[in-house]
Amino acid sequence: MHNYKKIILATAVLSIIFFTNQAVSQNIKLNPIKPGAKSAIQITDEQQAILAVRKAKASVVNILGLSKSVPTVPSTGISINVPAQAEVSGTGIILEADGLIVTNNHVVEELNMDYWVILADGKRFPAKILALDKFDDVAFIKIESSGLTPATLGDSDTLETGQTVFAIGNSLGRYQNSVTRGVVSALGRALSEVDGSAPRIHNLIQTDAAISNGNSGGPLINLAGEVVGLNTLMDTGGYSLNFSIPINIVKETLQQVKAFGKISRPFLGVQFKTIDQADKLSKNLTVDNGAIISAVSPNTPAALAGIKPGDIIISVNGHVLGFNKELDSEIQKYQAGSQVMFKILRGKETLELPVILGEYK
Numbered sequence: 001m002h003n004y005k006k007i008i009l010a011t012a013v014l015s016i017i018f019f020t021n022q023a024v025s026q027n028i029k030l031n032p033i034k035p036g037a038k039s040a041i042q043i044t045d046e047q048q049a050i051l052a053v054r055k056a057k058a059s060v061v062n063i064l065g066l067s068k069s070v071p072t073v074p075s076t077g078i079s080i081n082v083p084a085q086a087e088v089s090g091t092g093i094i095l096e097a098d099g100l101i102v103t104n105n106h107v108v109e110e111l112n113m114d115y116w117v118i119l120a121d122g123k124r125f126p127a128k129i130l131a132l133d134k135f136d137d138v139a140f141i142k143i144e145s146s147g148l149t150p151a152t153l154g155d156s157d158t159l160e161t162g163q164t165v166f167a168i169g170n171s172l173g174r175y176q177n178s179v180t181r182g183v184v185s186a187l188g189r190a191l192s193e194v195d196g197s198a199p200r201i202h203n204l205i206q207t208d209a210a211i212s213n214g215n216s217g218g219p220l221i222n223l224a225g226e227v228v229g230l231n232t233l234m235d236t237g238g239y240s241l242n243f244s245i246p247i248n249i250v251k252e253t254l255q256q257v258k259a260f261g262k263i264s265r266p267f268l269g270v271q272f273k274t275i276d277q278a279d280k281l282s283k284n285l286t287v288d289n290g291a292i293i294s295a296v297s298p299n300t301p302a303a304l305a306g307i308k309p310g311d312i313i314i315s316v317n318g319h320v321l322g323f324n325k326e327l328d329s330e331i332q333k334y335q336a337g338s339q340v341m342f343k344i345l346r347g348k349e350t351l352e353l354p355v356i357l358g359e360y361k
Contacts, residue, residue: 055225291313
């Protein structure tokens with residue numbers, strides 16, 4: 001009886017093996033994957049980073065500025081000796097396959113320069129300046145080419161502090177497609193020149209992904225290889241304090257260029273400081289948030305409306321200013337020529353002043 005059971009068991013096993021082989025030979029799935037089960041091979045963070053950078057590099061270009069007195073550079077071949085002649089070097093991002101490129105305003109703003117774009121394969125083309133925006137440090141240029149690889153643009157409004165990012169650029173004008181890695185250190189930063197000669201660049205992304213001279217105009221990308229920022233400057237007063245323009249600002253600016261052929265920015269005509277805790281304590285302020293006006297330029301919309309140094313702007317069209325809602329960011333929501341209502345604290349008096357915004361030149 002015991003041997004009989006062994007024979008039955010062996011026969012059953014052989015039957016299972018036989019039918020399994022038959023199923024495999026007929027491509028029958030005996031164990032289909034259940035919904036929700038992992039069906040793809042998981043890749044490591046390092047592999048994801050490599051794929052992201054590889055994807056983005058195809059859309060990164062070098063930009064060189066040569067004095068108009070330098071002999072014309074041939075537009076074919078490999079540009080080995082061109083960087084030695086260049087007086088300006090930067091980086092750009094291909095936006096459209098027909099040669100539309102974005103970079104920083106400060107890379108291509110000199111009128112006495114001829115600008116050249118060098119693609120990843122070494123081909124070079126003369127560049128035409130389409131539009132310059134000193135306010136947000138954005139510029140659009142064009143080369144006569146086709147079949148280029150446009151960058152994939154992400155959504156900078158979804159960025160979070162601590163998120164992994166990479167900066168790509170032509171470091172020091174010599175090291176093409178250099179890559180640095182870091183995190184988003186902060187969002188919504190605003191910076192300005194010490195002497196006030198240039199407008200504040202607002203709503204910047206702060207990152208510790210290293211940016212050096214030549215990286216200006218290059219992409220800040222996420223782990224998906226999407227461009228989330230346009231690298232623009234570094235603060236040499238601190239370690240790894242680097243800043244990028246949110247790509248959503250670039251998108252909005254490009255829409256203006258395509259619709260009107262130019263970039264128009266509203267203009268108020270003041271210098272100000274956003275209130276922080278130190279200001280509140282040292283100046284015995286009665287408000288927690290707002291913009292303290294330090295100077296008003298003559299014959300500007302602010303001066304004509306009666307805004308004065310020492311005034312504190314509390315809100316713009318009912319939108320209260322705060323730590324992440326600064327005056328210049330709020331003004332940029334409106335078009336030049338718009339009438340905007342400012343709520344102002346002057347001493348102990350609260351005023352409401354209508355202001356017709358000018359156009360930044």
